[in-house]
Amino acid sequence: MTEAQIVEALLDFIATDGASDDEFNALALQIFAYQFENNAPYQRFCRQRERTPRTAQNWRDIPAVPINGYKDLTLSCCDPKNAERTFMTSGTTKDGVRGKCHHPTLSVYDTSMVTAFRQRFMQEHNKLRMGILFPTEETMPNSSLAHYLALALSEFGTEGSCYLLSENGLDSDLLFAELDRAEKTGEPYALLGASFSFVHVMDEMERLGKIVSLPEGSRILDTGGFKGQSRELELNAFYDLLESRLGVPRKQCINMYGMTELSTEFYDWGNPTCPSVKSGPHWIRSQIVNPLTGEELPKGDKGVLAHCDLAHFNCVSSILTEDAGIEVDNGFLLLGRAEGAEAKGCSMAVDEFLKAAQG
Amino acid sequence: MELKAGYLPGIKADNVDWQTLTYDRGGQAIDVSVPLLSEEQMKDLSARIKEASQQYLKSLTVSDITATIDAAVARLLDRKDTYRQQSEEYLPLITGYDAEMIRLGLTGYLKNFRQPELRRFIAEDFMNPKILDEFQPLPKGGYGKAYGPDLIAHIWAGNVPGLPLWSLISGLLVKAGNIGKVASAEPLMASWFARLIAEIDPELGKCLAVVWWKGGDVDQEQALLNQADLVVAYGNNDTLQQIRDRTPITTRCLTYSHKVSFGMISRAALDTGKAWEVAHQAAYDIVRYDQQGCYSPHVFFIEQGGAVTPQEFAQFIANELDCFEEKFPRRALTIEEAGDVAAWRQSEEMKSFSEGNAAIMSGASGAWIVAYSEAEEDLVPSGLNRTAKIIAVNQLDDVPARIAPYKAFLQTVGIAGPPEELHRLAGLLGAVGVTRISALEHMTSPEAGWHHDGRFNLLDLVTMTEVERSAETAAEAYSNYVD
Structure with a gap:
């Protein structure tokens, strides 16, 4: 298949209401064959794992690239020079090297985002007045999250929706003006952004002793965790705080789980209890695997999440994350980053060695 | 019970x-x-x-x-x-x-x-x-x-x-x-x-x-x-x-x-008659308690120029590890331990893509993994749980300089080589912080009375009370037999 054919097939696939196992498999294997043929480093990786399109019968057979692979390998079917956009990982690990995801066209990414966002976040609303707690796309052209939020604003934001971060950080005057306005007018309001930005908002509100009660129908979307950018909060405490400071019930606080290495996002149905059940649309499927053998674990066992995202057609669709999870009915529980084992013996482990050797 | x-x-x-x-x-x-x-x-x-x-x-x-x-x-x-x-x-x-x-x-x-x-x-x-x-x-x-x-x-x-x-x-x-x-x-x-x-x-x-x-x-x-x-x-x-x-x-x-321990194999030990036995011994040190000991080897430096090449020797070790898996299977790993082994294998895999002769060998379900390299690699711990790095070197005498930066972490070195080489290397290794040198197959069983991390097991525990000569001499003055 050519790139144009893949794109067309994907747009059709996303537009349907759902997909059977066979339909998902068929497209997944076609895309795998496309990536295997057009992406030499991925082909080497697959051969190392003794897997080719010939021997893959099911999407589960497609070799999942560890996300660290993006830092060492150029994983792209198109010439990166011809990419419409390149998203880069945050580069928090491995000597600050940033992995790159090239998108020859954003049409699939955008369709994927818009379709799932409408179902999972907007729900009964067509448009909402929005405030974005994240830098603009212009400020961060390589951030997939900046693009995601810009898209949310342009597609689903009413006139008057705006960014609430300025160059100097949180624009609290604007934020509080927006919150007060929503409270006064009764128009539902949506606050979207990085989880750590919400912590900054909560801290600022606490400092000022401010509490607001956003109108019914208001909602919150947070994503990405705290990543050392704010104080770490236990999830229940975090959502309690959002509920008590902003008056948005935990049920209306949606957490989005996405990553640069994907073109599709996962959502929960609110966070009345944590950890919430996450799930994605019909063009992405996930497995909980043993990271060493790649074998899928029985439902209920803790393992590492592996995703097969058809929409990420140009790079690799199947990735092995570093996120721990458990499969449950209708999705999975996300348990945060998979930690290394605590050394059991007196033999030194790699992480400890590197830390010690760097002094 | x-x-x-x-x-x-x-x-x-x-x-x-x-x-x-x-x-x-x-x-x-x-x-x-x-x-x-x-x-x-x-x-x-x-x-x-x-x-x-x-x-x-x-x-x-x-x-x-x-x-x-x-x-x-x-x-x-x-x-x-x-x-x-x-x-x-x-x-x-x-x-x-x-x-x-x-x-x-x-x-x-x-x-x-x-x-x-x-x-x-x-x-x-x-x-x-x-x-x-x-x-x-x-x-x-x-x-x-x-x-x-x-x-x-x-x-x-x-x-x-x-x-x-x-x-x-x-x-x-x-x-x-x-x-x-x-x-x-x-x-x-x-x-x-x-x-x-x-x-x-x-x-x-x-x-x-x-x-x-x-x-x-x-x-x-x-x-x-x-x-x-x-x-x-x-x-x-x-x-x-x-x-x-x-x-x-x-x-x-x-x-x-x-600590980190490692092995060194001289080209003299790499003749076709002896190499299998050496590989067996090296594999035994890897297998014993799944590399959880401070004396367990993570890396083997193999000297080039023997009848068996370092690459072939890596195959030998892989083969021996596979046999040991039958005899003494590795314990079931927790998901975290499996993650560490997987991370190590991934990083070795990535390196191997850019290095001509590098290779990764692995048992079923990752029960053991051997990574072979000819690059000038530093000493880095393996992923533990039966994972080892085999590094080819021109001569074993080059190794001490490569491990010198890690003095604080070194412990045992298992050596297979002739007497004069053993003693020469002992001098070089001791100078960069190695505290114990053993034969292969004995890395994980130190002999009675060994000096753990080079220290004195008993002497470090005691305090001495000394009666100085002066006290003895002075006491004489107060004895009942003093003249």
Whole structure:
């Protein structure tokens, strides 16, 4: 298949209401064959794992690239020079090297985002007045999250929706003006952004002793965790705080789980209890695997999440994350980053060695 | 049968808060109760151990003590003895290690603590062992006697069965009272040993205790550290730093941190007749306790120019690891351990994509992994749990310079090579911080009396009281026979 054919097939696939196992498999294997043929480093990786399109019968057979692979390998079917956009990982690990995801066209990414966002976040609303707690796309052209939020604003934001971060950080005057306005007018309001930005908002509100009660129908979307950018909060405490400071019930606080290495996002149905059940649309499927053998674990066992995202057609669709999870009915529980084992013996482990050797 | 860890002389079991640790290493799940003392109980226990050590242990001769330890070890070696039987039954369930590997390992290990070996232990550190019993003339003049502390706090780590016995027995040999804190990973062996000692000599049994608290529980730890005269601690650098920081300034704190060990194979050992045996020995060192020991090899430097090339030798090791997997299967890994092995394999895989002759060999389901490289790579630990890096080098003499930056982390080097090379390399390796050189196949079983991390097992524990020549001479002036 050519790139144009893949794109067309994907747009059709996303537009349907759902997909059977066979339909998902068929497209997944076609895309795998496309990536295997057009992406030499991925082909080497697959051969190392003794897997080719010939021997893959099911999407589960497609070799999942560890996300660290993006830092060492150029994983792209198109010439990166011809990419419409390149998203880069945050580069928090491995000597600050940033992995790159090239998108020859954003049409699939955008369709994927818009379709799932409408179902999972907007729900009964067509448009909402929005405030974005994240830098603009212009400020961060390589951030997939900046693009995601810009898209949310342009597609689903009413006139008057705006960014609430300025160059100097949180624009609290604007934020509080927006919150007060929503409270006064009764128009539902949506606050979207990085989880750590919400912590900054909560801290600022606490400092000022401010509490607001956003109108019914208001909602919150947070994503990405705290990543050392704010104080770490236990999830229940975090959502309690959002509920008590902003008056948005935990049920209306949606957490989005996405990553640069994907073109599709996962959502929960609110966070009345944590950890919430996450799930994605019909063009992405996930497995909980043993990271060493790649074998899928029985439902209920803790393992590492592996995703097969058809929409990420140009790079690799199947990735092995570093996120721990458990499969449950209708999705999975996300348990945060998979930690290394605590050394059991007196033999030194790699992480400890590197830390010690760097002094 | 209810399994209880810990040994608490003078404390009624009913008065202790028992917690349950559950072990499920892919086979039969098993519960072990461990005692959690209050700060007050820890303080009382310390006081009693100190007193028993002063009153009883210090009055024994070293020979008395070695005889009791020998009797205890004899029972642990006797396959008809109940202690031995429960070791063989339960330690595999607790640690997940293959039962046969544990059985053989225990025997090989415990043999180090029979009476002749204990004497060797003492002789390694004390030219005149009687110095532990009474004042002895010193070469410089005067007299001296070595005193063990009244209370040593041992903070053990790790899941290699029996390792706590090294420091516990060392403590007893210098007549110290001992309280050992067992690791959750293997709380039983030290507890059983303490009970055995008490069965053989009930009075000696009052001079030692085995306790537990959850790693990182500051209050429990502090309660013991405050009472100890000497602290011996094992663990990673962060843990040890915290223990040292919490140890009162007047209390000595001996720390044993995690280490990296490796092997070196000379081209002389790589002829077609010998190479298979060498690979077998190297693989054995990797397999034994799944590289959890500080003496376990992570890397092998293989010299080029032999009849068997380093690349072929890597294949040999891979083959031997595969055979060992049949004989002594690796224990089931937790998801976190599997993640570490996977991360190591991934990083080696990525490197191999850009290096011509590099290769990754792996057993079914990643039961073992060998990564081969000809690049100028530094010493980095492997992913543990039967993963090893094989690095080709032009000559073994180049290796010491490459490992020199890691002086603080080095321990054992297993060498296969001819005598002159062994001795030349020993000089070079010692200079960059290696503290132990052994034959392959012996890396994980140090001989009796070895100097752990280059230190003195017994000498480091004692303080000397010296009667100087001047005191002797001056005393003469006050004797009743003075002229």
